[in-house]
Amino acid sequence: MEDLITDAVRARLSLARADARELDLYSGAGTDFYQRLVGADRAEVREVLALARRTGGPILDIAAGSGRLTIPLVRSGYRVTAVDLSRDMLSHLQRALPDHPALDCVVADMRDFRLAQRYALAVLGATSITLLDGEGRSRLCRSVRRHLTSDGVFALTVAAGTSATTLSVPQEHEITVPGPEGDETYLFAQQVDDDGASRVVNWLRPADLRRGGEVTVLTSRLRVLDREQLVTELVAAGFAPPRISPVRTQDGQDIELLETTTVAPLRAAESDV
Template structure:
């Protein structure tokens, strides 16, 4: 069995005589489900809009996905570059804001990107930083540094409190998710499974549509691997990378979803020639 499928999902499919078909959550068919799952989530939007009001220039939304943060930023009057590695994800954003003059979509890796302009605000929402290992985070910090305008702000989120603790606990549950059709009528039940890897540094997350789990069925298993990161560790990494000690503040969201927003600026001496050489 693949290393991206949890033991609970593997056992469930085996009992049903079903065959797993792995699909990354952030590409292809996975993006349609992801948009249904998180599209209505308003967490961080209020805080990001407040930061944007303090920033004079353009905004860079890193790992923008389907535009959960980008769309309200553009609609508030800001010029936004939405960067994501998945063109499938960005296609949702393009459909939501077709040919918008204040939107620029860029397909690029958040660990290593080079854009022609600096930004007064760089945001990374939805705890997307947990997709990266230590080396990947170091490369992200370097890329952000190269693209921050003087006095620019870098802000990203991570789970905190009870929410962070819950990420380390194996879990299997049924969750109702909005259906693919228009309107509020349709919902589908998905199996959600979470399992920690042996070293405790990351967790595997699986989603399976319950109706697909039938004998002989070809079952799509949406998969993701996410690192378990504390705001203390991330704050230390930022300082080591030359950023100021970040301000850590709670995101106002629904009870039980404890999210922390880390906000920082570049504190080191800017060597623009060196930045240009490494871009």
């Protein structure tokens, strides 16, 4: 298992003589924290609903997670296929929309999935493109192209401006996260690796730092990407230069929405859906 404990968190653990219990943010109990962390975030929802009104359905929500985009799409009358690698993440979505006839949940890797239909709109929200390295992004683009209708739209988001800048520097600060018994304080730590190409992020509760104890540290590794790099990769993968527009957010984050369509025909070996 890859060691994803940041130096800052390791120092805190050492000072408290505590051991880390590393837990992936997108599996098991990590998904409960993730839901509390982002569940109230409405960023991208307005923009994605506007796209859906323009394209119609069916809609493919890639890396759908607990359904932050899927749920409002389904409740607005669209048929949605939600794809995520984490069965635990999708279980949150299924509990929110139990047995809904317009929802299909599929456990699959967003780099390589094969579904039985094509979609008018494929969405990759929450800047989830940063979960993938260069090869993974290339494979994702091939999978998306296989599943779009001839005039289908692929939409994805990426951090921009000052928000992008903060992703490329080390950070360590406390955040407040809703908990089952009220707000809880977590330490957020970010470490930049690979000469600035990726970042490791950690979350832990300072209250759990007990001398000699074991502390749960939630972890993830993300790539540091900018709009220009993604535009270049999309065009190289057979998509049109994307239309770029800002996403309105509640907390002042700079996020951009990239919308594109396919221009290069798929080879026969790539097109079987």
